[in-house]
Amino acid sequence: MFEQMSYDAQLAYLQGVAEKALQKWALPEPTGLKLLSLSENATYRVDLPDRNPLILRVHRTDYHSRDGIQTELDWMKALQEDAGIQTPQSIDGRDGSAIQEVVSEALDEVRYVTLFHFIDGEEPDESDLxxxxxxxxxxxxxxxxxxxxxxxxxxxxxxxxxxxxxxxxxxxxxxxxxxxxxxxxxxxxxxxxxxxxxxxxxxxxxxxxxxxxxxxxxxxxxxxxxxxxxxxxxxxxxxxxxxxxxxxxxxxxxxxxxxxxxxxxxxxxxxxxxxxxxxxxxxxxxxxxxxxxxxxxxxxxxxxxxxxxxxxxxxxxxxxxxxxxxxxxxxxx
Missing domain, CATH: 3.90.1200.10 (Aminoglycoside phosphotransferase (APH), C-terminal lobe)
Structure with missing residues (x-):
């Protein structure tokens, strides 16, 4: 079970899932795959030659259903299109779906993975709230x-x-x-x-x-x-x-x-x-x-x-x- 693995083993496992998942999108060979955060999900920065980076998210197995993830993507899209609030926009895979599945035989589990366009911007200055x-x-x-x-x-x-x-x-x-x-x-x-x-x-x-x-x-x-x-x-x-x-x-x-x-x-x-x-x-x-x-x-x-x-x-x-x-x-x- 994933939860019983050591922290380092979890990182290595998730890195493998992320690398395997990238094959499901029509992308050039990445020049880098860097873990940005590990909380409910594992989030990676995908560096690509001669273009903006992308953001890859490997979802936790027991947090959201496929429909739940699709709902999230739908609302982010609607906020940007209807309300003018820029949000992360998902990228469809080779099969036309924004939600890809990676099968892990080692742990006998399926991980949902999503890919997003990178959003420019800086975190707010918190010196004065x-x-x-x-x-x-x-x-x-x-x-x-x-x-x-x-x-x-x-x-x-x-x-x-x-x-x-x-x-x-x-x-x-x-x-x-x-x-x-x-x-x-x-x-x-x-x-x-x-x-x-x-x-x-x-x-x-x-x-x-x-x-x-x-x-x-x-x-x-x-x-x-x-x-x-x-x-x-x-x-x-x-x-x-x-x-x-x-x-x-x-x-x-x-x-x-x-x-x-x-x-x-x-x-x-x-x-x-x-x-x-x-x-x-x-x-x-x-x-x-x-x-x-x-x-x-x-x-x-x-x-x-x-x-x-x-x-x-x-x-x-x-x-x-x-x-x-x-x-x-x-x-x-």
Whole structure:
């Protein structure tokens, strides 16, 4: 099984899958194949002679179905064509399909692989978060407007980021109770937080104005700035959820930043340039930030070998409990 292989063995295996997959597209002989990231998927930069590089993605075996991947590609295409938001555009293989399959006899598995055009741009300057978060909010509002009017394909199949899909009975990223460094005496606090989130979300509701297709990981790390153009990448986690969850995703890992309120205000200001944002939604921001924080905590617990999990160690647990206590103090009657 892939999960039982050593990290180095996993890298070597995925490299082999990527090399084999490239044969399924009509490309010149690559001059380089470099791993860019390994998280849910393995993402590679494909260097080619006398042309722009391409991006190859080897998908995890148990994360998305073929229909789910096709849905993602469809939405990215529609965002670019309908809303003018530049996104990664897939490239069809020799057989005319954007989704290719690579059979591995060694592990008796099939891997889906996709290839994308490279998007020019620079990551936002994070030395001052205010202006980048205004841009982030504005492009998120445009995406939400598009999502509200876009007809989902008949084969739609994506993750659902509702309460259960985040921190409830069927969490996409695992159980937050298994997060690294969580002390037994703090479990009760976070249980109370989870219960309060559930109550408030039930009252908030899932009307089409509030709940629909979202990116769900739209952070500065997934923006590219090219002149005055704001481009969006990494739609792998897109699915159904509250639109406010995209704001919570935007502040992932900076929830304890002392300047968080100003960052949120900047995001909301940018969002209102392109979409409506009610006072009731504004009041519920802490609920979604807290839910996202617990979701990230679960991810760290289910991805213990990830670089981010190693970097954060047990400190994330302490910050999560502190945020939880503040949330209870604010909303618990």
């Amino acid at each position: 205010i202006e980048p978060f205004k841009k982030l909010g504005e492009v998120t509002g445009k995406m939400h407007n598009h999502a509200r009017g876009w007809t989902l394909p008949s084969y739609f199949d994506r993750l659902v980021w509702d309460y259960d899909g985040c921190i409830g009975d069927t969490p996409n990223w695992g159980d937050w109770r298994k997060g690294p460094g969580l002390k037994p005496e703090d479990v009760g606090t976070l249980e109370a937080v989870s219960d309060l989130i559930k109550q408030r979300l039930a009252a908030f509701g899932q009307s089409p104005q509030r709940f629909g297709l979202i990116h769900s990981d739209i952070r500065l790390a997934n923006l590219l700035i090219c002149g005055d153009d704001t481009r969006v990448i990494d739609f792998d986690d897109c699915g159904l959820g509250w639109f406010l969850y995209d704001l919570a995703s935007a502040v992932s890992f900076i929830e304890t930043n002392p300047g968080l309120d100003k960052v949120i205000d900047a995001w909301v200001e940018g969002y209102r340039r392109s979409a409506s944002f009610s006072e009731e939604e504004e009041r519920e921001i802490p609920t979604f930030i807290m839910m996202r924080r617990l979701t990230l905590f679960a991810w760290l617990g289910s991805h213990p070998t990830a670089d981010l999990a190693q970097e954060l160690g047990d400190s994330f647990a302490q910050g999560t409990v502190e945020l939880g206590n503040a949330y209870l103090a604010q909303f618990q009657s």
